[in-house]
Amino acid sequence: MQLLLLLRRSLYWKPLKTFLSHSPLFLIGAVLIAAVATPCYAGTRGKSASIFDLTHSTLSIQAVTGYTYQIIANQDGTFGYDVFADGKLFIHQPTIPAMPGTKGFESKAAAESVARLVLKKLKQGEVPPTVYLEEMKKLNAI
Incomplete structure (x- = not known):
């Protein structure tokens, strides 16, 4: 005072x-x-x-018009996925998300179902997309 x-x-x-x-x-x-x-x-x-x-x-966000994915094969015989935003690599996910370790999905179908879930979340505006264990269990991916 x-x-x-x-x-x-x-x-x-x-x-x-x-x-x-x-x-x-x-x-x-x-x-x-x-x-x-x-x-x-x-x-x-x-x-x-x-x-x-x-x-x-800084965080610079550009408008994205389209997302695509591609299933990738890992050297250990497991699978992962890449997500592309307007043709540019956006997410490289060779391992199972939300799981410790470096193991990928056992099958292409499992990797593809989770990649489709990620695309759905991105299209709904969830950036970055978060994938939970419960969601992957519902998809029979793990």
Whole structure:
């Protein structure tokens, strides 16, 4: 309280009060400039190959028109899937999601059923899509 009284009596109170009253506008302006400038700078690097660009602590989401999937065979004889967004690799899932370890699905059909579930979630706007053990059990994938 005493500090506030001393501050009010000082010569710096009016400039400080003016700055504090205008600081929300300054803060909003600075955030808008940073929001516009950072993705523009990230785009000039020429290597934005993903839908999510997490470099420089920014998240740039582009509109996706279509998702597709492809079943992949692992070297150990199990299967996984890749999900593509507008033809670009979006998710590479060689293992069973939500399971510890590095084991893939036992069959192509199991991998395909989970890949279709992931596509359904993506089309519903769930990004990133989360696959639960219960869902995979319902699909008889595990």
